[in-house]
Amino acid sequence: MDQIRDYFEQLVGINDSDWQQFSSKLRKSEYPKKTNLLKVGQTENYLSFIEKGSVRLYFPKEENDLTFGFCFEGQFVSAYDSFLTQKPCDYQIETMTKTTLWRISHQDLQYIYANTSIGNTIGRLAAESQFLLKSERELSFLNESAEERYRSLFKNRPKLILEIPLKYIASYVGVTPQALSRIRKRIS
Structure with missing residues (x-):
């Protein structure tokens, strides 16, 4: 409290x-x-x-x-x-x-x-x-593009990536889990 x-x-x-x-x-x-x-x-x-x-x-x-x-x-x-x-x-x-x-x-x-x-x-x-x-x-x-939304989410909430299933993050960013996987590979 x-x-x-x-x-x-x-x-x-x-x-x-x-x-x-x-x-x-x-x-x-x-x-x-x-x-x-x-x-x-x-x-x-x-x-x-x-x-x-x-x-x-x-x-x-x-x-x-x-x-x-x-x-x-x-x-x-x-x-x-x-x-x-x-x-x-x-x-x-x-x-x-x-x-x-x-x-x-x-x-x-x-x-x-x-x-x-x-x-x-x-x-x-x-x-x-x-x-x-x-x-x-x-x-x-x-x-923003889906990649920019993902980067922003990751920058502002780094803990998010560890706590939340990727399928929820993909949905939030507005892409399929497969597209999110490609985005993640591209920026890593």
């Missing part, structure tokens, strides 16, 4: 009273590798902070899932569109490693918004975090 407070302290600062109210609503959850946190058709009820581990966001397909996002230690994760609208989700969220999350429910976050001076800032920071991840991904698909 200290990791979350440190996150907010670095960005905006949070007084003890607001932290006590916010932290009292957080619930620690631990999940083994390959656990579905959210399935297609379910409504996202949590905004989660990853203390340890990694997760992927994906569209399940019969042959190959379409991975469109990864989240790691020190980041927020949520099917944020479903969380905001409280409508069923079109994709899934799954742990890729043993993962520890600190979660706040939609209802509890609404309470924090209404009853703390920092509540709206917390919500804004979480929303900005989710937006930046989405924006970065969209821009990479518009401006």
